Each structure stands twice: as C-alpha cells, then as structure tokens.
Amino acid sequence: MTTDLLRLTQWLSPAFPVSGYAYSHGLETAMAAGRVRDAATTRDWVRAVLVHGTGPLDVWAIRSVMGGARADDVALTLRARASSAERWAEMRDQGTAFCNVTSAMGEPTLTDLPLPVALGVRARGMDAVTVARLYLQTFAGQMVSAATRFLPLGQTQAQMILRGLHADIAEIADREDADPPGSAARIADLDAMAHETLQPRIFRT
Known part of the structure; x- marks a missing residue:
C-alpha cells in the first residue's frame, strides 16, 4: 500500500515546522490599512493572490520540477519573478526549513531551494494535480490564518472562506x-513591497 498521500499531507500540514504561521504574504499591510477588514475583504485579497498572483506561478514551479525540470533553473525563475524581497525570503526560508526537516526524516538531502521547488522535488512520482491542490489549500490556509490573528474574524468564518476557494484552487492546480505565468495581483504585490517598511508588524512578510 502506498503512503504517498500520508507523506504529502504531513509535509503540507500546518504543524510541519516551516514557520508558515510567521508569514502573511503582504496581507498584514492591507489589514493595517483597513482595506482588508472582514471575511469578504479577506476572501477577495486571498483569492486575488491564488488566482492572479503567486498561486499560478507556484503551481507552474511544482509541476515543472515534478515533470523533470532542473530544480535550480526553476528556483532562479521564482527568484526573478518574486515581486519583493520579502516574497522571495518567504519562499526561500520556508523552503530551507522544508529541505532540512525532510532530509533529517530520511529523504535524500536537499538544500537551499524555495518551497514550491523543494516540494516538487520531494513529490516526484506522486500525482501532480493532487500535490498542487494540497499545496494551494495550505497556502490559502496560511493567509487566512494570518487574518484570524489580526482581525475580528472567527474560525468558522475562516473555514467558510477556505471552502469558498476550493473551486479556484482546483482550477489553478489543474493548469499545465x-x-x-506573470502576476496580475498588483495591489497584493504592492502590499508585499510596502510591508518591508511597515511598523509595527506581527508577521515577517
């Protein structure tokens, strides 16, 4: 019996030690400015990132590496496409932690790869659509979780936001x-840039 799905869900669990709770992807800027203030505006901001911003690029990276593309080449593309220094730091630092922990767990040694690339390497041989869907679900959950810690946004509301994004997640993950792809989530990208000088702050990005 294959344990691939169990390994994948462990890697993408919020409990996996990549410090995902410390990042907001720039959402903190929008919340601090009052533009994201409730469930509806949280959903709109997160959806813009998933559908028009980082989401499609991360899926491209995962599926490219799973399909045999050189991990270093894909990593360089992600670095070049990152909309801000913090966006690159977010994927780089989480990727480093992911590489270190999975290597310590007995997987072949990996170092210094951004998270989508590292996941793509680890998941080679698995179903690419499943990997991409679960990755996007985790990514969306990370952003929504940041909102629950900053806004008067309840846990049930947060889960309703995520449930409402399932069709978008499936559509983006299915792309080949x-x-x-480039980013068209301009406001979210500007939020990520502005976060670099935001004070005070709760999140790293």
Whole structure:
C-alpha cells in the first residue's frame, strides 16, 4: 500500500515546522490599512493572490520540477519573478526549513531551494494535480490564518472562506502552463513591497 498521500499531507500540514504561521504574504499591510477588514475583504485579497498572483506561478514551479525540470533553473525563475524581497525570503526560508526537516526524516538531502521547488522535488512520482491542490489549500490556509490573528474574524468564518476557494484552487492546480505565468495581483504585490517598511508588524512578510 502506498503512503504517498500520508507523506504529502504531513509535509503540507500546518504543524510541519516551516514557520508558515510567521508569514502573511503582504496581507498584514492591507489589514493595517483597513482595506482588508472582514471575511469578504479577506476572501477577495486571498483569492486575488491564488488566482492572479503567486498561486499560478507556484503551481507552474511544482509541476515543472515534478515533470523533470532542473530544480535550480526553476528556483532562479521564482527568484526573478518574486515581486519583493520579502516574497522571495518567504519562499526561500520556508523552503530551507522544508529541505532540512525532510532530509533529517530520511529523504535524500536537499538544500537551499524555495518551497514550491523543494516540494516538487520531494513529490516526484506522486500525482501532480493532487500535490498542487494540497499545496494551494495550505497556502490559502496560511493567509487566512494570518487574518484570524489580526482581525475580528472567527474560525468558522475562516473555514467558510477556505471552502469558498476550493473551486479556484482546483482550477489553478489543474493548469499545465508551459511558461511561468506573470502576476496580475498588483495591489497584493504592492502590499508585499510596502510591508518591508511597515511598523509595527506581527508577521515577517
């Protein structure tokens, strides 16, 4: 019996020690400014990132590496496409932690790869659509979790936001882009840039 799904869900669990709780992907800027203030505005901001911003690019990276592309080449593309220094630091630092922990667990040694690339390497041989869907679910959950810690947003509301994003997650994860997609989530990208000088702050990004 294969244990691939169990390994994948362990890697993408909020309990996996990559410090996902410390990152907001720039959402903190929008919350501090009052533009994201409730369930509806949280959903809109997170959906923009998933559908028009980081989501499609991360899926491209995961599926490219799983399909045999050189991990270092894909990592360089992600670095070049990162909209801010903090966006790159977020994927780089979580990727480093992911590489270190999975290597310590007995997987082949990996070092210094951004998270989507590291996951793609580890998940080679698994179903690419499943990997991409669960990755996006975790990514969305990380952003929504940040909102629950900053806003008067309840846990049930948070789960309703995530449930409402399932169709978008499935659609993005199913894509097979030959070339890395660009970002059209301009406001979210500007929020990520502005976060670099935001004070005070709760999150790293």
